[in-house]
Amino acid sequence: MTGVPGLHVADHALLSHRLAALRDVATPSPRFRRLLAEIGAILTMEATRDLPTGMMKVTTPLTTMDHRVLAGPEPVLVAVLRAGLGLLDGAMQVMPDAPVGHVGLVRDEHTLKPSQYMLRMPPEVTTRGAILFDPMLATGGSAVAAVQRVKEAGAPRLRFVCVVAAPEGVLALRAAHPDVPIYTAALDERLNERGFIVPGLGDAGDRCFGTEG
Numbered sequence: 001m002t003g004v005p006g007l008h009v010a011d012h013a014l015l016s017h018r019l020a021a022l023r024d025v026a027t028p029s030p031r032f033r034r035l036l037a038e039i040g041a042i043l044t045m046e047a048t049r050d051l052p053t054g055m056m057k058v059t060t061p062l063t064t065m066d067h068r069v070l071a072g073p074e075p076v077l078v079a080v081l082r083a084g085l086g087l088l089d090g091a092m093q094v095m096p097d098a099p100v101g102h103v104g105l106v107r108d109e110h111t112l113k114p115s116q117y118m119l120r121m122p123p124e125v126t127t128r129g130a131i132l133f134d135p136m137l138a139t140g141g142s143a144v145a146a147v148q149r150v151k152e153a154g155a156p157r158l159r160f161v162c163v164v165a166a167p168e169g170v171l172a173l174r175a176a177h178p179d180v181p182i183y184t185a186a187l188d189e190r191l192n193e194r195g196f197i198v199p200g201l202g203d204a205g206d207r208c209f210g211t212e213g
């Protein structure tokens with residue numbers, strides 16, 4: 001499964017350490033939010049490793065040199081509400097100049113189908129492309145819908161960042177949007193009968209904001 005084209009499972013000691021705490025049922029909301037933000041920063045670094053770059057002259061206190069820099073402006077960061085907000089906090093730390101979009105989706109707990117309740121995209125999405133953030137890729141229904149909405153808004157290039165992914169979600173997103181690479185901190189075992197990722201980390205939105213599912 002890890003050999004799925006377009007699936008990148010980030011392997012980093014600091015990321016794994018934080019993910020262990022994020023999964024822990026005893027981790028309270030304030031710490032959960034902090035961890036999610038830190039993980040968002042690390043995963044943003046992973047997902048942007050191959051952004052196009054060019055060379056620029058830089059004058060140091062000692063000399064002048066050619067230096068590698070981003071070739072264009074930063075892509076739009078898109079949070080899939082609600083839980084994507086947690087990752088967005090970290091992404092904005094490492095890409096402070098990026099415009100931000102929001103897609104509001106909620107999954108029906110019985111049918112597991114997502115429904116949209118809001119969509120706001122900055123105009124830059126049509127030229128810069130976007131990175132979508134949602135901690136959970138479970139059935140993949142929300143990710144498929146979110147990517148579709150951002151494509152309809154005109155984004156030419158997309159990447160999807162999550163924290164835990166189920167094999168079912170990875171396959172669904174890759175099948176629906178084979179042009180969108182997936183970056184995750186972990187590929188988990190399976191979905192349970194209620195559509196929760198196992199072992200997973202529970203409901204990221206509820207744990208982030210202290211609500212009950």
Ligand code: PRP
Nearest residue numbers: 081082083106107138139140141142205
């Ligand atoms: C969760 C999660 C994803 C979605 C994943 O959100 O944050 O958006 O479910 O499930 P799927 O892959 O089967 O679609 P939820 O709908 O619970 O909303 P919330 O973030 O507001 O809690």
